[in-house]
Amino acid sequence: MKKIWIIARRELNSYFDSLLAYVVIILFLGFTGFFTWLFGSDVFFRKEASLEVFFNISFWTLLFFIPAITMRLIAEENSSGTLELILTKPVNEWQLVTGKFISTMLLIAIALGLTLPYYFTIWGLGPVDHGAVWSGYLGLLLMSAAYAAIGIFASSLTKNQIVAFLIALIISIFFHLLFSLLSLNLKGWSGNLLNFLSVRTHYDSVTRGVIDSKDLIYFISLTFLGLFASELVITKRNVTEN
Amino acid sequence: MDIVVRNFTKKYGAQKAVDNVSFDVKTGEVLGFLGPNGAGKTTTMKAITCFLAPNEGDIQVGGMSIKDNPDEIKRNIGYLPENNPLYNDMPVIDYLYFVASLHRIPKEVIKDKILEMVNLCGLEGEKHKKISELSKGYKQRVGLAQALIHDPKVLVLDEPTAGLDPNQIMEIRDLIRKIGREKTVILSSHILAEVEATCDRILIINKGKIVADGSSGQLRKQAQGREILKVTIEGGDVNTVFKALQELNNTELVDFVSKSDGQFEVQSKPDTSSRRDVFQLCVDKGWYLTELTPTETKLEDVFRELTMN
Missing domain, CATH: 3.30.70.100 (Alpha-Beta Plaits)
Incomplete structure (x- = not known):
């Protein structure tokens, strides 16, 4: 456990050292702030003290941002050879993967935490449904966890960060959008299955304030699946490495 | 800690990189690993350090198999990989701290240990620089420092003097000889004079097989x-x-x-x-x-x- 934390801390430092963390946080705050306060159906337009707009924008922004912050995690270690360095220390593949996952989640949590002033400001403007806000944040975090795990998996597949980004984005888009679109055209069990696989279904259900164990299990298993798959890919070097 | 390699075979695809190799290294012995490029030196070293699993055979370090106790073995091995990969975005001190804490060196002694390594490897003037800013020779020293920081019983060095100037090479050789007295050391090199100067025993490997094993004197005699x-x-x-x-x-x-x-x-x-x-x-x-x-x-x-x- 301690080793996972040591790795997570190093990764988090490296996010901030490489300025990536600042860029991501500023872009994220800029994007969500712009649409929440200034443009389109913003808070003032709707004349409603709600963070719904913010959650909607974050739902889409995170889809693109998470692959961007996970893409280098393992691809870079693969290409520079540091993977060999770290795995010959008393660290196993699982500790490495989870350490990196935790660092990504911390970065996302920091970015989301910095949007809390939106919440307090809107609270000052009128009566807010606090339950909806907290379940909205929970929904975003659960979704981020799943996408971060997918991103780490994509990163473990290649030495090229751009390829890792694209693979992560493609997989994530399936969960984000395509499964639910496809499910509309299919009837019966296949339609239900695709609907169940869609992140949207579970995200909506969590943000409605109904925290169902089914949704939690969905997000947690998707996260662990991604992490296990990454571990497997890294362990598999024994078969494929040249 | 002894290293025992038994019938170690490693394949990449259909090609056998290392073919049924067996050898022992005893505590306090400095073993030089020689061979042309692609002979299987690096592969063998990667297997000893638990990075690659053998297709066949087994490797034991201090009586523990790399299959069963990789964590325990890794704790006792200091490894300098080929091409010396390092986390380039970290300052030297932070990097050594990171490695030391992964090795569970107690907090109270970490600082002293880092200073000891900085002195031993001559990194005094560079310790606050980022690793990416260092010259190749200094990077190599950082690589050695991270391999030695937890006082390992076994040291595996893949081309430890690559990229160093002649003075540094002499220093590193002296260091290896000094360390080699109480530790088990395996080092690979292309420089024959270096192996001859530092190693008690030489292992020549070609196309995945051991073709010679002995002290440099014995090898010469054998050939002559x-x-x-x-x-x-x-x-x-x-x-x-x-x-x-x-x-x-x-x-x-x-x-x-x-x-x-x-x-x-x-x-x-x-x-x-x-x-x-x-x-x-x-x-x-x-x-x-x-x-x-x-x-x-x-x-x-x-x-x-x-x-x-």
Whole structure:
């Protein structure tokens, strides 16, 4: 456990050292702030003290941002050879993967935490449904966890960060959008299955304030699946490495 | 800690990088790993450090198998991988701290340990720089520092002096010899003189197989078989001297090197020496023996002979 934390801390430092963390946080705050306060159906337009707009924008922004912050995690270690360095220390593949996952989640949590002033400001403007806000944040975090795990998996597949980004984005888009679109055209069990696989279904259900164990299990298993798959890919070097 | 390699085979696809290799390294022994590029040196080292799993066979470090106790083995191994990969975005001190904490060095002693490594590896002036800003030689020192920081019982160094200048090479060699007294060290190198200078034992590997194993002296002897002397004798007629040398008990072949200087090459019969006879001959005849040099087979020759076919 301690080793996972040591790795997570190093990764988090490296996010901030490489300025990536600042860029991501500023872009994220800029994007969500712009649409929440200034443009389109913003808070003032709707004349409603709600963070719904913010959650909607974050739902889409995170889809693109998470692959961007996970893409280098393992691809870079693969290409520079540091993977060999770290795995010959008393660290196993699982500790490495989870350490990196935790660092990504911390970065996302920091970015989301910095949007809390939106919440307090809107609270000052009128009566807010606090339950909806907290379940909205929970929904975003659960979704981020799943996408971060997918991103780490994509990163473990290649030495090229751009390829890792694209693979992560493609997989994530399936969960984000395509499964639910496809499910509309299919009837019966296949339609239900695709609907169940869609992140949207579970995200909506969590943000409605109904925290169902089914949704939690969905997000947690998707996260662990991604992490296990990454571990497997890294362990598999024994078969494929040249 | 001993290292025991038994029937280790590693395949990449259909190609066998290492083919049924077995050897032992004892505590306090410095083993030099020689071989042409692609011979399987690095693969073997990666397997010993638990990065690659063998397809067949087993490797034991201190009695523990790399299959069953990788974590325990990794705790006791200091490893400098080929090409010395490092986290370039970290400052030297932070990096050493990171490695030390992964090795569970207690917080109270981490600082002292880092300072000790900084001094030992001569990183005093560079310790606050980012690793990416260092020159190759200093990076190599960081690589050594991170391999040594937890005081490992086994040290595996893949080309430890690559990229260093001659002074640094001497320093690193001294360091390895010093460390090698109480630890088990395996090092690979392309530089034969280096292996000869630092290692107690040499292992030559070619196309995944061990082709020679022994001290540098033994290897030379093995390749050479018989004694060859370079002799210069003055004070006598060259042809008489030539004849006299040929008539010695143990000589098999005498050859002129330089007729005008009276220089000869004397090859003895297997497992015999003609050195005393040559000296005695000169005493008896009243000649001046101005040179008597045993020509040694160079390690380079041994290496070439073993790996060229």
